[in-house]
Amino acid sequence: GAVVSQHPSWVICKSGTSVKIECRSLDFQATTMFWYRQFPKQSLMLMATSNEGSKATYEQGVEKDKFLINHASLTLSTLTVTSAHPEDSSFYICSASGLAGELGGELFFGEGSRLTVL
Amino acid sequence: AQSVTQLGSHVSVSEGALVLLRCNYSSSVPPYLFWYVQYPNQGLQLLLKYTTGATLVKGINGFEAEFKKSETSFHLTKPSAHMSDAAEYFCAVSDGYNFNKFYFGSGTKLNVKP
Numbered sequence: 001g002a003v004v005s006q007h008p009s010w011v012i013c014k015s016g017t018s019v020k021i022e023c024r025s026l027d028f029q030a031t032t033m034f035w036y037r038q039f040p041k042q043s044l045m046l047m048a049t050s051n052e053g054s055k056a057t058y059e060q061g062v063e064k065d066k067f068l069i070n071h072a073s074l075t076l077s078t079l080t081v082t083s084a085h086p087e088d089s090s091f092y093i094c095s096a097s098g099l100a101g102e103l104g105g106e107l108f109f110g111e112g113s114r115l116t117v118l
Numbered sequence: 119a120q121s122v123t124q125l126g127s128h129v130s131v132s133e134g135a136l137v138l139l140r141c142n143y144s145s146s147v148p149p150y151l152f153w154y155v156q157y158p159n160q161g162l163q164l165l166l167k168y169t170t171g172a173t174l175v176k177g178i179n180g181f182e183a184e185f186k187k188s189e190t191s192f193h194l195t196k197p198s199a200h201m202s203d204a205a206e207y208f209c210a211v212s213d214g215y216n217f218n219k220f221y222f223g224s225g226t227k228l229n230v231k232p
Contacts, residue, residue, distance in 0.1 A: 006161070034220070043208060043224045044162075093161050095220075107210075107220055109154070109161040 002028045004096050006110030013084055014118055021079045021113045023094030029074040030096035034107070035067070038091040050077045084117040091115075120145050120211050124223035132231045137181075137196040139226045141209030144190060150212040151192040152220070153183055155205050162208065168192065179203070204230045 003026040013019050023033055032051055036044040048058045048069050056069035066088075068080040077096075081088050091114050095107040125140040143149060150169050154162040166177025173185040179202075183194045192209060206227045213219040 004161075041227075043222045046220075049219065091159070095162075106152070106164060106167060109163070111161045112159065114159060 002108045004108045004110040006113050010114045012116045018082045023077045023110050025075045025096045032097050033077040034095045035079050036093045086117045089117045120221045122209050122211050122223035124226050128227045130229040131199045134198050137199045139194040139207050141192045143211045152210040153194050154208045157205050199230045201230050
């Protein structure tokens with residue numbers, strides 16, 4: 001099946017620094033990627049929808065300047081948490097869907113990235 | 119707008135017992151429905167999905183779910199629980215207009231007792 005890979009799996013950073021998380025579709029072209037945030041013992045909260053070659057669409061309440069999303073190619077989207085603070089500590093998960101009509105409408109998820117901001 | 123309700127944030131069953139995880143959705147158009155499983159510190163893995171056709175869908179690891187339009191439900195079942203089934207399960211529905219946009223339920227944590 002289709003594989004989505006995230007990197008890094010774990011990252012610890014100091015408050016005030018920026019962290020970049022990568023999401024790659026390894027064996028298919030992902031026209032759309034999604035970024036989710038998951039708080040402990042909670043469901044996934046959609047942060048933004050990322051379309052290749054265009055600006056990301058952010059959900060209400062998500063700070064665009066805080067969470068920078070770039071989808072420069074059909075296989076790579078990045079999430080940059082800028083000037084991270086302890087409250088940004090969370091589990092970030094990306095997902096990807098294939099070209100229209102392909103892959104059965106399924107979303108494929110990355111392994112997730114655990115961010116801890118000290 | 120779509121919404122997904124999972125009844126019971128925690129479900130506990132004995133090994134070998136029936137597993138039933140409930141999911142109800144609201145959707146103004148025929149949805150795509152999914153069940154995902156998440157193990158600690160991992161992403162989500164698809165168990166099964168319903169798009170069109172047969173309403174009883176079989177997935178991996180012996181799980182199945184039935185789409186009941188009249189009840190707007192998509193409950194997940196497994197006849198006999200294994201210890202390895204202990205995980206968190208999420209029901210999801212895709213937007214009927216934008217099938218790429220998913221809405222997730224709050225999740226049900228399944229505990230399997232020996």
